[in-house]
Amino acid sequence: MHKELYVYDGQKHHKVLIRNYGKEDFEGLIRIQQESFPPPFPSELWWNQEQLENHISLFPEGALCVEVDGRIAGSMTGLIVSYDPAHPQHTWEEITDSGYIRNHTPQGNTLYVVDICISPLYRKLGLGKWLMLSMYDVVVHLRLQRLLGGSRMPGYHKKSQEMTAEEYLAALLRGDFHDPVVSFLLRCGRMPVAVLSNYLEDEESCHNAVLMEWRNPFYKGQ
Structure with missing residues (x-):
C-alpha cells in the first residue's frame, strides 16, 4: 500500500502518506497506542513488540499506518478470518488471538479489524476515515467478502442505567445522540450487525461492542 494525499486542517494543507508499517515504525506505533487509549483503557492492550512482529510477518497487507x-x-x-454470519458472537481475544493474529487464515472470507487508532494530535484531519477506506481497498484487492470488526461504544456507560446496549444502538441509529466511535464508523460506511457482549475489557462500553460490517460491492463469490 502506498497512497499519497493532502488533508486540510482549516488553515493549511498537510501531505499524508498511507503505507504498510514495518519494524522501524514499532516505537512510533506503540507511542500512538499510549496516546490514543489512555486509562481507564487497560495498558496491557497496547501493542507490544511480539504482536507487531506478527502483524508484519503474517499479514503485512493488513498492517497500515x-x-x-x-x-x-x-x-x-x-487479519483474515473465516466468518460465519449465522454465528456472530465472539470476543476480541478469540477472533484476533489477543492481537497476536496467529490465527490469520489466508483462505478466509473476511478481513477483521484488530485495531484502529489516531493520535489525539491529528484527530481533526479525517485520518481515521482515510485508513478505513484504505483497508476497504485491501478487501477489494484480496477479493474478500467483507470487512468486519467490533466497535467500542464509549458513550454507553452514560446511558447504561437507562437502556440496554441494543437499545443504545437503536437510539444512535435514530439520531437521538452521538457516539464517538460507532457514529464515526457509520460515517465510514460500516453497517451494524449485532451487539457483542463481553467483547473487550472496556469500562466505558460496559464491555460491549457493536459488530459492524462493510461488504465488498465487487465480490462475486468463487
Missing part, C-alpha cells in the same frame, strides 16, 4: 508531514500519526491493523 498514516504519516502526516513525515510523522506517524495513526495505524490500522487487520
Whole structure:
C-alpha cells in the first residue's frame, strides 16, 4: 500500500502518506497506542513488540499506518478470518488471538479489524476515515467478502442505567445522540450487525461492542 494525499486542517494543507508499517515504525506505533487509549483503557492492550512482529510477518497487507508531514500519526491493523454470519458472537481475544493474529487464515472470507487508532494530535484531519477506506481497498484487492470488526461504544456507560446496549444502538441509529466511535464508523460506511457482549475489557462500553460490517460491492463469490 502506498497512497499519497493532502488533508486540510482549516488553515493549511498537510501531505499524508498511507503505507504498510514495518519494524522501524514499532516505537512510533506503540507511542500512538499510549496516546490514543489512555486509562481507564487497560495498558496491557497496547501493542507490544511480539504482536507487531506478527502483524508484519503474517499479514503485512493488513498492517497500515498514516504519516502526516513525515510523522506517524495513526495505524490500522487487520487479519483474515473465516466468518460465519449465522454465528456472530465472539470476543476480541478469540477472533484476533489477543492481537497476536496467529490465527490469520489466508483462505478466509473476511478481513477483521484488530485495531484502529489516531493520535489525539491529528484527530481533526479525517485520518481515521482515510485508513478505513484504505483497508476497504485491501478487501477489494484480496477479493474478500467483507470487512468486519467490533466497535467500542464509549458513550454507553452514560446511558447504561437507562437502556440496554441494543437499545443504545437503536437510539444512535435514530439520531437521538452521538457516539464517538460507532457514529464515526457509520460515517465510514460500516453497517451494524449485532451487539457483542463481553467483547473487550472496556469500562466505558460496559464491555460491549457493536459488530459492524462493510461488504465488498465487487465480490462475486468463487
